[in-house]
Amino acid sequence: MKLFYSPGACSLGIHVVLEEIGAPFTAQRISTRDGSNLKPDYLAVNPKAKVPTLVLGDGTVITEYPSIAMYLARSNPTAGLLPEDLLGEIDCLSVLDYITGTVHPMGFTRQFRAARFAKDAADEARVIADGKAAAESYLQVLAAGLRGPWYFGAQYTLADSALFFIEQWCGRAQITPPPAISDHHRRMLARPAVQRALATESA
Ligand SMILES: N[C@@H](CCC(=O)N[C@@H](CS)C(=O)NCC(=O)O)C(=O)O
Structure with a gap:
């Protein structure tokens, strides 16, 4: 591969x-x-x-x-990267879709690639501010869904590695994530695969 x-x-x-x-x-x-x-x-x-x-x-x-x-x-x-029951798997897919289809483009891409979304150079600051506000609110949603220590509780799944790339982006976006997300980020950084x-x- x-x-x-x-x-x-x-x-x-x-x-x-x-x-x-x-x-x-x-x-x-x-x-x-x-x-x-x-x-x-x-x-x-x-x-x-x-x-x-x-x-x-x-x-x-x-x-x-x-x-x-x-x-x-x-x-x-x-x-064992997916919950074993069907609804658990669907929940996991739902988190992946939310992170990659909403949080990533609407929250972070708008900040990192503002020129693509702005009417002109003067409009970029507004696009970045909107992206940052959106990202902060999406992170609250993710934090509320986090069952800890991993996204779905005891089992580490695909949802954790997807959340991880977003956590890495928070620093670049100068966003302080909710405490549950920062704690999850620290646990991710301790994993040998992540390192x-x-x-x-x-x-
Ligand atoms: N829908 C795609 C989006 C992937 C995506 O936007 N990747 C970004 C990097 S984080 C990219 O390749 N950007 C290059 C570009 O837009 O020029 C997916 O889920 O894989």
Whole structure:
């Protein structure tokens, strides 16, 4: 398997999942900051020009964070990254969708890529402020759902690694998360799989 990631991007959550599973994989760095995701070589793999992208050994390409995460968890059931009951699994998918479909784009992308959403340069400060306010309110929702020590209580799941990339972004966005989220972030940083993924991405 090969993971295309950009350092510190949402692909970090998938990188952590791969490290948790422990199956062999190659981490292929591209940078969305320097526009490598727009180059023809990468567009041939993922025409959406986004990370993460997972390429399986037989060449199958999987895009979109929740789909990649679900594939990895379902194809490696012994890693136990999904609740076992159907409604638990659906709850987990719901958290992944909320984080990647709402919190990420509406809260954080608006702050980190304000120019894309602003009418002109003068409008960027408003876009950033709106993104920050939205992110703070989404974090309250996530904190209220956190059952601790992991998102769903005793079992560590895909929801935890997705929440982790958001927690990493709070510093860059100068957001102080609710205490339950900061505590969860500290627990994540203590996990060897998280430390391995961070070491690779910062090398
Ligand atoms: N819907 C996609 C969104 C992924 C996404 O927005 N990734 C960002 C990095 S965090 C990206 O690749 N941005 C590059 C760009 O928009 O130019 C998913 O869930 O995988």
